[in-house]
Amino acid sequence: MSFSWNVSRRRAIGLAGIGVVGAASVGAGVVQAFASETDNSVAFAGEHQAGIVTPAQDRLHFVAFDVITKDRARLISLLRDWAAAAARMTAGRDAGEIGAVNGVPEAPPDDTGEALGLPPANLTITVGFGRTLFRDADGKDRFGIAAQLPPALDELPHFPGDVLDAALSGGDLCVQACADDPQVAVHAIRNLARIGMGVVSVRWSQLGFGRTSSTSTAQATPRNLFGFKDGTANLKLEETSLLKEHLWVQPQDGPAWMTGGAYLVTRKIRMIIETWDRSSLAEQESIVGRHKGTGAPLGRTAEFDEPDPAALPEGSHVRLAHPSLNGGARLLRRGYNFVDGSDGLGRLDAGLFFMAYQRDPRKQFVPIQRNLARHDEMNEYLKAVSLGLFACPPGVSDAGDFWGSALLA
């Protein structure tokens, strides 16, 4: 599954018969401009979905869809078409031939074209199912799967301080596209939306311009918009026994179709950066519980020094989120910084699009967030406006398989 781009998106142009000169001229200039470390691809098929423990790519496009059909067969057919397109796009190919069906120029193209000539850029496409897919707002079981609703997909409780926008929350399906080139991530989401016309409708969508977590020990810890290193204590792909304990749904957890999957919590957190920027360095460090420069826990000297929660300020974020205060719970975080323009009040609309994968949110995200919502001194500078919870099934196998085939097929 690891085609290099020059036998993929470039070849696609040739095959579509757009012109013999096409392949050559697209090839020449584009290599020079775009070839880089992003010239790599991530395998699409596997036991687990890619895009969870995959070393966090630099850019994100996330979308939540409402399913607008009531026809189970159409839903299955869409998931099958999406999987086929995802396998192509993650390998650096187009979603379908640019030259349109059978090369007929009178038909719309099967790929929108904006990623032509771009490398795979480590694109991953990760799909999840919301609670409303199983039982809609009226309690209706549209697709005959309500009996398969995982208890871990329970509605999340209200957290004090949250001011959620319902139009930016929830969704029947979600797709996370991560890539090192944002145009590649946007292209993936846009083509899945195009393929889904008439079956799904975009509910909300979020771009993230920079990762705020590392999911591998080989990655440096990035910084969030508070200016601090974020996710130092994150679960990492190398920690396979911790991943079994905290990330992947195990056979004994049930339902069976979720074995090898994980639950994703999304939370769009607006940061009141103008107020933060007026607070002193000492106060910022006391609120976070780490030094701003090095990322070391307060009182320690290096980023990866173990924090001693008891020695940190009581309301500090690192202390409150520490596993020792949350029954040992840990998360695999995969958040991104965002700026969505301005807020009409003279301020940037900026913050963190938090994403965390886990084995059971009832035992992980919920207790941690309850603790933070009550005591975190950082709350003064935060406003959560969107919340989502999705069951991400295990990986797709190679041949004609699709996400949730064990649930739906």
Place this chain on the structure above:
Amino acid sequence: MSFSWNVSRRRAIGLAGIGVVGAASVGAGVVQAFASETDNSVAFAGEHQAGIVTPAQDRLHFVAFDVITKDRARLISLLRDWAAAAARMTAGRDAGEIGAVNGVPEAPPDDTGEALGLPPANLTITVGFGRTLFRDADGKDRFGIAAQLPPALDELPHFPGDVLDAALSGGDLCVQACADDPQVAVHAIRNLARIGMGVVSVRWSQLGFGRTSSTSTAQATPRNLFGFKDGTANLKLEETSLLKEHLWVQPQDGPAWMTGGAYLVTRKIRMIIETWDRSSLAEQESIVGRHKGTGAPLGRTAEFDEPDPAALPEGSHVRLAHPSLNGGARLLRRGYNFVDGSDGLGRLDAGLFFMAYQRDPRKQFVPIQRNLARHDEMNEYLKAVSLGLFACPPGVSDAGDFWGSALLA
């Protein structure tokens, strides 16, 4: 002006005294993750502002500010502070010492921190003045500069089809930050906004995730969200005599303080991509006037083949924008693709943030856009929601100079 990052943002941490281990630990991991071709810096000072003919960087953060002081001295002081911070940041340094004024942790930091350890990433910071800086909405000359208002900064006419949002249009000042790393661009805008607290207020702001123009013959032509190569016929930095004719304000143009500057038109254009994606390849190519795969003008074979406007469809974009139909007018375009989430109607809110620099918009942007607004078949798929016009003064010289010093000092 070309410090490498490891004697800049890294050194800043050491100087601020955050901890002796800081410099070493920030250094190690970050180099591995981020060092790349973006490890370069662009000179800040010069005859012209950087960020106009500078080879278009991959990412954009653009902001328009309202000036909320009536005090000319405070405005001048802000521009001077901004120039000092811009000189530091474009060299890959912090906006001011992270350890706060004189290393006092009880003061807010002079840099917000999220770019610590990141390379200069070819950051450029380009500043422009809106018409309302000279004469506000009530016709008031707040800063005693109304007599210096350039005639070329005339209010733009209304173009048929535009549905402009006043809150997303205009502005007293604009700042364009371009960089190859979006976190570096966001950091620059955010710190200028922080420095400007009490003097300016964010009016609107726009992120662009991918460039849609090349401004150098060394760059490959990128694609817009219609999937087509965009800006093939753009003015390029190598074409120095064309730049003199079409881009840089000349001494005979007046006013004197604008000599060596240029006028910037910004236009946020929502693309109705869902409708576009349902149109046939043949129709798309006929509307654009180019082949989708190669970017060649219709009927020709290679991207840079000269189009014959008379041979192109009458309502095609390339024909209507061709200099031969617009009195020879040309533009230096510097647009970016954007996705701003979704529109609440089941669609992505996506499009092009158009930016074009020029010597005189009355002779360039206005006639070209009039022609396009009337006849362009692409209009069916476009909706302009924001418009801006800014006078970007010449470059800043090294020592304590600032943008528009010849106008304001």
